[in-house]
Amino acid sequence: MISTGEKPAMSASKTAGVYTELREDLLNGVYQPGSKLMIDALATRFRVSPSAVREALSRLTSERLVVAMPQKGFTVATVSQEDLDDLTQVRIEIETRCLRRSIELGDIEWEAALLASWHRLCHAGASPLGRAHPDWERLHAQFHDDLVAACDSPWWLRLRHELYIQAERYRRMVRSEADTKRDIEAEHRAILDRTMARDADGAVAALSRHLSQTADHVRRTGLTELLARADRADAI
Amino acid sequence: MISTGEKPAMSASKTAGVYTELREDLLNGVYQPGSKLMIDALATRFRVSPSAVREALSRLTSERLVVAMPQKGFTVATVSQEDLDDLTQVRIEIETRCLRRSIELGDIEWEAALLASWHRLCHAGASPLGRAHPDWERLHAQFHDDLVAACDSPWWLRLRHELYIQAERYRRMVRSEADTKRDIEAEHRAILDRTMARDADGAVAALSRHLSQTADHVRRTGLTELLARADRADAI
DNA sequence: AAGTTAAAGAAAATCTATTTTTTGTCAAAA
DNA sequence: TTTTGACAAAAAATAGATTTTCTTTAACTT
Numbered sequence: 001m002i003s004t005g006e007k008p009a010m011s012a013s014k015t016a017g018v019y020t021e022l023r024e025d026l027l028n029g030v031y032q033p034g035s036k037l038m039i040d041a042l043a044t045r046f047r048v049s050p051s052a053v054r055e056a057l058s059r060l061t062s063e064r065l066v067v068a069m070p071q072k073g074f075t076v077a078t079v080s081q082e083d084l085d086d087l088t089q090v091r092i093e094i095e096t097r098c099l100r101r102s103i104e105l106g107d108i109e110w111e112a113a114l115l116a117s118w119h120r121l122c123h124a125g126a127s128p129l130g131r132a133h134p135d136w137e138r139l140h141a142q143f144h145d146d147l148v149a150a151c152d153s154p155w156w157l158r159l160r161h162e163l164y165i166q167a168e169r170y171r172r173m174v175r176s177e178a179d180t181k182r183d184i185e186a187e188h189r190a191i192l193d194r195t196m197a198r199d200a201d202g203a204v205a206a207l208s209r210h211l212s213q214t215a216d217h218v219r220r221t222g223l224t225e226l227l228a229r230a231d232r233a234d235a236i
Numbered sequence: 237m238i239s240t241g242e243k244p245a246m247s248a249s250k251t252a253g254v255y256t257e258l259r260e261d262l263l264n265g266v267y268q269p270g271s272k273l274m275i276d277a278l279a280t281r282f283r284v285s286p287s288a289v290r291e292a293l294s295r296l297t298s299e300r301l302v303v304a305m306p307q308k309g310f311t312v313a314t315v316s317q318e319d320l321d322d323l324t325q326v327r328i329e330i331e332t333r334c335l336r337r338s339i340e341l342g343d344i345e346w347e348a349a350l351l352a353s354w355h356r357l358c359h360a361g362a363s364p365l366g367r368a369h370p371d372w373e374r375l376h377a378q379f380h381d382d383l384v385a386a387c388d389s390p391w392w393l394r395l396r397h398e399l400y401i402q403a404e405r406y407r408r409m410v411r412s413e414a415d416t417k418r419d420i421e422a423e424h425r426a427i428l429d430r431t432m433a434r435d436a437d438g439a440v441a442a443l444s445r446h447l448s449q450t451a452d453h454v455r456r457t458g459l460t461e462l463l464a465r466a467d468r469a470d471a472i
Numbered sequence: 473a474a475g476t477t478a479a480a481g482a483a484a485a486t487c488t489a490t491t492t493t494t495t496g497t498c499a500a501a502a
Numbered sequence: 503t504t505t506t507g508a509c510a511a512a513a514a515a516t517a518g519a520t521t522t523t524c525t526t527t528a529a530c531t532t
Contacts, residue, residue, distance in 0.1 A: 012306045013485065013523095039514070049487045050514085051287060058294035059304075068295070070248045071493060073514060083390070090391040154319070155326040159395055249493095249515065275484070285517045290485085307523060309484060 014048045018056040021046065026065045026076065027165075029173045037066060037074045063165055077169075081219065084170055088215040091163045095211065096204040098148035098160050103200045106150035111196060117143040118192050122185060137172070143188065147195065147207075171214060174221040182217060250284045254292040257282065262301045262312065263401075265409045273302060273310045299401055313405075317455065320406055324451040327399045331447065332440040334384035334396050339436045342386035347432060353379040354428050358421060373408070379424065383431065383443075407450060410458035418453060 011017035022042070025031060037057060043050045057074045060066045066074050102110070121139045144164065151157055187210040194202035247253035258278070261267060273293060279286045293310045296302045302310050338346070357375040380400065387393055423446040430438035 015485075016306060036513095038512095040512090051486060051488095054291060054515085055294055055485090058291050059297065061295065062298040070252055071514065086389050086391050090389060090395070153322050153326060155322050155399070159326070159398075162395075163391070251515075272483095276482095285515095286484090287516060287518095291515090307484065 014052045015055045015059075018042070018046050018048060018052055019059055022056055023060060023063075023065065026060065027169055027172055029169070031076045033076050034078045035076050037076060039073065063162070065165075065169070079170065079173075084215055084218060087163060087166055087170075088211060091160075091167055092208050092211050094156065094160050094163060095144075095148070096207055098151040098153075098156050099195070099203055099207055100200050101152065101156070102148045102150040103195060103198055103203060105152055110146075110150040113149065114143075114146045114192065114195070117146045118188065121188065137168070141168070147191065167211075167214070170218045174218050182213060187213065250288045251291045251295075254278070254282050254284055254288055255295055258292055259296060259299075259301065262296065263405055263408055265405070267312045269312050270314045271312050273312060275309065299398070301401075301405070315406065315409070320451055320454060323399060323402055323406075324447060327396075327403055328444050328447050330392065330396050330399060331380075331384070332443055334387040334389075334392050335431070335439055335443055336436050337388065337392070338384045338386040339431060339434055339439060341388055346382075346386040349385065350379075350382045350428065350431070353382045354424065357424065373404070377404070383427065403447075403450070406454045410454050418449060423449065 011020060031037065039050045039053050039057070042053045046053065057066055058068065061068050061074075065077055067077055068074050106114075117139070121136075121143045124136045124139050141164070145161075148157065148160060187206070190206040191203060191210060194206050247256060267273065275286045275289050275293070278289045282289065293302055294304065297304050297310075301313055303313055304310050342350075353375070357372075357379045360372045360375050377400070381397075384393065384396060423442070426442040427439060427446060430442050433439075
């Protein structure tokens with residue numbers, strides 16, 4: 001909706017800048033789920049007026065990253081085990097539907113772009129920083145986008161994107177943990193392999209496993225602890 | 237997201253009031269799709285400050301009823317034949333999935349509420365004003381909500397609701413036309429009948445037909461003319 | 473004549489200040 | 503001891519003014 005441009009430091013508008021930074025913080029779990037987002041405090045922090053913060057927060061409700069309560073202000077969207085389970089299940093259905101369609105319709109250009117995205121992702125993952133690499137999140141999103149890019153239904157893709165963002169929140173919460181156990185690279189390779197072979201059933205199975213295992217990882221690694229911490233609903 | 241309360245005239249906040257009224261207008265096709273929504277003009281019209289209008293518009297982007305363009309303001313979401321077709325297809329899949337689950341899980345209370353909603357809807361439809369009855373839209377939404385109310389997946393229900401709103405936009409555009417040809421009552425009765433009989437396949441088929449025929453009706457009755465009119469992209 | 477640039481007007485974005493609402497606290501009464 | 507009410511502090515909501523950005527128009531150059 002809002003183009004951030006190449007330079008995150010210099011946005012098109014104040015609101016856009018606050019929106020981008022806040023969104024990043026929210027995805028990275030900087031704010032405790034359920035905590036209050038106080039407008040004045042954020043305005044001071046970002047050196048802008050409360051109006052700009054209000055609008056940024058309003059826009060973030062579109063993505064369900066924050067929720068607005070009339071006369072009560074804004075709070076960070078909450079997380080829960082049930083929500084993660086439900087989200088994962090729905091996501092698998094929608095992602096795989098898009099993937100099937102993409103495999104059905106994709107041409108050589110689609111294959112080329114997907115292969116390129118996969119290569120970039122591998123490279124970022126292989127770097128010293130591993131998945132903490134600042135670009136890794138972006139490249140990962142790009143790979144999953146390109147996977148379904150040949151799907152011809154804007155609505156399915158829109159819904160897929162919505163759910164991807166929600167899932168990313170959960171995933172990033174435990175990103176800092178040492179999750180080197182899983183071989184995410186291998187999972188991506190399997191998805192790519194089956195997709196390029198136009199093996200729809202195989203690709204769908206690989207993607208489903210990938211999404212399930214990501215959810216499992218979040219579940220086991222960090223959610224319990226995170227929910228415990230959420231008791232102290234401290235603001236900013 | 238924002239509770240409108242019983243009295244639409246007296247909302248919780250100015251923003252909420254503007255939001256509610258604008259939303260109603262947008263759904264009713266008061267503004268031409270694609271036209272500009274000028275903040276000052278709306279602020280004057282609703283007797284509130286521009287800030288309140290901005291925030292209301294920001295929130296309406298959540299539902300994709302308006303789109304925001306940085307430094308350009310807000311415009312009414314556009315419509316198209318392709319969008320309607322895609323929307324309808326996705327909607328059928330999601331609505332029927334929710335319905336299957338609802339039929340599987342629904343208890344007697346769910347049946348009772350559904351039957352009550354259907355009765356109210358029938359009564360409104362039978363009144364002199366027919367479907368132009370101001371309450372008809374509300375009761376219709378309630379019936380379709382109650383139909384899937386026993387589905388236990390919040391995410392599927394959320395996505396269903398999103399698409400319902402989008403479809404409602406299209407439907408209301410041609411509401412004023414004389415569409416007495418179709419027997420909508422019969423379609424609703426068929427859905428209700430198959431659902432209460434716990435005939436999942438039959439209910440899904442009836443619901444699919446209902447949604448398809450609604451889209452067909454929009455397609456044939458008014459979309460062409462509407463798109464033609466949309467050439468004059470006049471503001472407010 | 474076509475294209476480019478400059479200036480003026482309009483509209484969006486933003487800020488500061490004010491009003492309204494909520495929330496937390498403390499004291500008094502049951 | 504618990505509850506109730508009022509008061510004070512904090513935060514949200516709103517208005518109005520200001521700054522910035524875009525768009526249109528008209529003059530000017532090629």
